[in-house]
Amino acid sequence: MIAEQKGTTSVTLYSKIKAYGGYTLFAPAGGDHVYLIDMKGQFVHKWKLPYPTIGHGVLLPNGNLLLAAKSPSGPLTELEGTRGELLEITWDGTVVWKYEDPYMHDDFCRMKNGHTIVIRWIQTPADIANRVKGGLQGTEREGVMWCDSFREINPRGRILWEWFGYEHLDPEVDTICPLCSRSEWTHASSCVFLPNGNILTSFTRINTVAVIDKATGNIEWRWGPEELGHQHDASVTESRNILVFDSGVHVPWVEMGYSQVREIDITTNKEIWGFRHDPWVAFYAPCMGNCQRLPNGNTLICQGDTGRIFEITPHGETVWEFISPFYHSSAVYGRNNMIFRAHRYGYDYLGLKGAKFNL
Amino acid sequence: MSIAWRSPHSVTIHNQSKAYPGYTLVDPMHTSDVWLIDMEGYFVHRWKLPTIPRNHGVLLPNGNLLYATAAPITESESERQPLPKGWGMGAGLIEMDWESNLVWKYVDPYQSHTFWRMENGNTMILTAVVVPDDIAARVQGGIPGTEESGVMWADGFHEVAPDGEVIWEWSAGDHLDPDIDIMCPLEIRGDWIHANSCVVLPDGNILTSFRNTSTLCIIERATGNITWRWGPGEISHQHDPRPLGNGNILVFDNGGHRPGSTISYSRVVEVNPSTDKIEWEYKADPPESFYSALISGCQRLSNGNTLICEGQKGRIFEVTPDGEIVWEFINPFYAYHPWTSYFGCSNLMFRAYRYEEDYEGLKGRKLDPKDLDLVNRIYGPVAFRE
Numbered sequence: 001m002i003a004e005q006k007g008t009t010s011v012t013l014y015s016k017i018k019a020y021g022g023y024t025l026f027a028p029a030g031g032d033h034v035y036l037i038d039m040k041g042q043f044v045h046k047w048k049l050p051y052p053t054i055g056h057g058v059l060l061p062n063g064n065l066l067l068a069a070k071s072p073s074g075p076l077t078e079l080e081g082t083r084g085e086l087l088e089i090t091w092d093g094t095v096v097w098k099y100e101d102p103y104m105h106d107d108f109c110r111m112k113n114g115h116t117i118v119i120r121w122i123q124t125p126a127d128i129a130n131r132v133k134g135g136l137q138g139t140e141r142e143g144v145m146w147c148d149s150f151r152e153i154n155p156r157g158r159i160l161w162e163w164f165g166y167e168h169l170d171p172e173v174d175t176i177c178p179l180c181s182r183s184e185w186t187h188a189s190s191c192v193f194l195p196n197g198n199i200l201t202s203f204t205r206i207n208t209v210a211v212i213d214k215a216t217g218n219i220e221w222r223w224g225p226e227e228l229g230h231q232h233d234a235s236v237t238e239s240r241n242i243l244v245f246d247s248g249v250h251v252p253w254v255e256m257g258y259s260q261v262r263e264i265d266i267t268t269n270k271e272i273w274g275f276r277h278d279p280w281v282a283f284y285a286p287c288m289g290n291c292q293r294l295p296n297g298n299t300l301i302c303q304g305d306t307g308r309i310f311e312i313t314p315h316g317e318t319v320w321e322f323i324s325p326f327y328h329s330s331a332v333y334g335r336n337n338m339i340f341r342a343h344r345y346g347y348d349y350l351g352l353k354g355a356k357f358n359l
Numbered sequence: 360m361s362i363a364w365r366s367p368h369s370v371t372i373h374n375q376s377k378a379y380p381g382y383t384l385v386d387p388m389h390t391s392d393v394w395l396i397d398m399e400g401y402f403v404h405r406w407k408l409p410t411i412p413r414n415h416g417v418l419l420p421n422g423n424l425l426y427a428t429a430a431p432i433t434e435s436e437s438e439r440q441p442l443p444k445g446w447g448m449g450a451g452l453i454e455m456d457w458e459s460n461l462v463w464k465y466v467d468p469y470q471s472h473t474f475w476r477m478e479n480g481n482t483m484i485l486t487a488v489v490v491p492d493d494i495a496a497r498v499q500g501g502i503p504g505t506e507e508s509g510v511m512w513a514d515g516f517h518e519v520a521p522d523g524e525v526i527w528e529w530s531a532g533d534h535l536d537p538d539i540d541i542m543c544p545l546e547i548r549g550d551w552i553h554a555n556s557c558v559v560l561p562d563g564n565i566l567t568s569f570r571n572t573s574t575l576c577i578i579e580r581a582t583g584n585i586t587w588r589w590g591p592g593e594i595s596h597q598h599d600p601r602p603l604g605n606g607n608i609l610v611f612d613n614g615g616h617r618p619g620s621t622i623s624y625s626r627v628v629e630v631n632p633s634t635d636k637i638e639w640e641y642k643a644d645p646p647e648s649f650y651s652a653l654i655s656g657c658q659r660l661s662n663g664n665t666l667i668c669e670g671q672k673g674r675i676f677e678v679t680p681d682g683e684i685v686w687e688f689i690n691p692f693y694a695y696h697p698w699t700s701y702f703g704c705s706n707l708m709f710r711a712y713r714y715e716e717d718y719e720g721l722k723g724r725k726l727d728p729k730d731l732d733l734v735n736r737i738y739g740p741v742a743f744r745e
Contacts, residue, residue, distance in 0.1 A: 179617070180619070250621065253502070253546060254701065255596060255652045256615070256652045256653050278703035281703075282703075284623070286622065286647075333622065335645055
């Protein structure tokens with residue numbers, strides 16, 4: 001059961017002049033609500049969910065919340081990032097669309113045409129799985145190595161397009177981290193439909209951010225091995241760079257444990273901007289987190305493991321910070337205030353037009 | 360700064376009825392002072408050291424401070440650390456009296472991490488050795504091709520007499536087994552085992568810890584053989600095993616590069632070396648709220664409590680056997696490492712030691728916070744009270 005811990009809460013830092021004004025959306029792990037807060041940390045809106053869950057949502061331009069939720073039961077619920085249901089919920093809490101798939105995990109993406117791309121687990125054929133390098137020997141899940149697919153569905157749930165990872169990944173190149181189990185090959189953790197129609201994703205287990213050509217299915221850009229440590233989120237900035245939340249776990253040699261936000265020029269594969277704390281270990285979220293480039297050039301960061309959302313300037317100055325007061329207990333993570341992801345919506349965001357806030 | 364780095368410093372928790380009273384050695388790695396604090400967090404003694412940075416020190420029964428420096432003791436080129444920086448390497452040992460006068464020094468540019476002052480007055484040290492090429496080629500694990508200029512290093516022990524003579528030595532290359540002592544796949548092959556601990560047991564054997572193979576070992580002094588090995592699959596990149604009165608071994612399981620887990624947490628475990636079973640553990644709730652991938656240590660106190668140094672966070676805390684935190688101290692001294700950027704401005708401590716009030720090394724010593732009044736006003740417990 002989730003409980004709000006009084007006094008440990010909310011916005012701890014806010015520079016009105018430097019922060020990007022708007023509303024921040026987050027779903028406390030283990031809770032049955034999704035919250036929207038203003039810059040002062042006031043809860044201006046909340047959505048009630050049908051059951052306590054771990055997931056995350058986005059506010060659509062039509063004002064609805066689209067949420068991936070971990071349904072209470074499913075075939076792979078012990079794997080990290082299990083979802084199971086996509087729910088579209090109106091401002092006043094009515095579920096207007098629902099898509100069930102017990103193999104869905106992590107992220108999703110609503111396209112402009114109203115279709116949705118979901119990430120789902122599929123089994124890697126044994127002959128391919130046997131050729132995949134890396135991972136801890138003999139740790140397949142009941143003999144199976146799970147892989148990822150991206151599936152495009154229309155509002156009626158009809159499958160319009162599907163990409164199967166094992167058809168395009170290379171067992172020689174896409175190598176599993178040697179400290180991870182072979183239960184999964186790639187573990188896609190994010191999904192962005194790019195303006196040119198391609199798909200940007202992040203394969204956590206192989207430390208790779210990739211762009212998939214939607215027409216051919218080919219992986220047309222790959223970056224990350226030897227650079228990343230089980231990154232969790234990749235998005236694209238206005239200047240068409242890739243912004244990555246690099247969790248920083250299982251990093252070769254440097255094992256001290258620190259996360260980074262990194263902006264990569266896709267044409268040169270060079271890091272052109274980055275953020276880490278001083279001391280480095282003060283910002284660390286090995287299991288969940290995301291980052292979002294804001295219109296004023298600041299970056300919103302969700303340090304998921306410790307329930308912290310903060311905003312930094314391009315110079316790395318923290319100008320807004322929120323610590324989640326919502327705690328729940330889980331067998332794996334203990335008593336925690338984790339947040340999978342957070343998103344900031346500017347005051348002029350289309351989906352907030354005419355919204356009635358509870359103040 | 361994150362909330363952790365804005366939180367109070369000095370002593371933040373003190374349960375007088377449950378904590379084990381005494382003085383705690385506060386030993387920030389990147390500043391030039393070593394301190395003793397009382398249970399309330401008042402500074403009661405200060406040693407001023409000639410070198411920065413260092414690994415850690417101990418208070419000897421004679422009241423002297425013996426510590427392992429990580430910086431050259433003199434400016435002489437011959438004493439400079441020949442190994443790559445940042446390997447937890449040292450440069451030698453320095454012993455100073457209560458008034459910070461130099462009593463003894465031992466220079467060895469290959470010395471690393473720590474040491475053990477033996478009852479006969481000799482000192483056991485850890486020192487880096489080169490692994491013969493034919494053995495190095497057979498070592499499994501590590502990142503391929505990351506030998507250090509083609510060389511794989513490992514560790515040895517030297518027993519050093521007070522006059523500096525090495526009277527006994529042991530070299531890893533002679534006794535380790537490439538088929539058993541397998542490296543973590545994410546460590547560099549320039550550093551096979553990365554020994555980080557050195558304890559001479561009452562029977563003369565040596566208890567040590569190899570970080571890069573996640574293994575604790577007991578080395579038989581007479582033969583040099585490794586008579587006990589434990590760790591792979593149980594602990595990861597551990598530090599500071601210490602023998603307990605009941606025959607068990609207490610160790611800080613750092614948890615860096617933990618196989619099969621991306622959840623990052625440390626724990627302290629007590630293992631029975633005759634059964635290889637873990638008989639006690641301390642793990643925080645949530646587990647990730649206690650994590651130091653590097654350095655760190657643990658000490659079992661006479662009342663059964665355990666003092667834990669979460670080194671990377673500059674935190675020393677004491678837990679009861681039930682895991683209740685009854686004392687906590689956050690190091691208020693921050694500094695940059697002189698040549699490594701990745702620690703940032705931090706308050707690291709390699710290890711912590713609690714000395715009880717009647718400890719021999721404290722006999723007859725004046726331990727009055729008033730003698731360090733200015734320091735206590737700026738960094739003492741009162742300074743951090745709201």
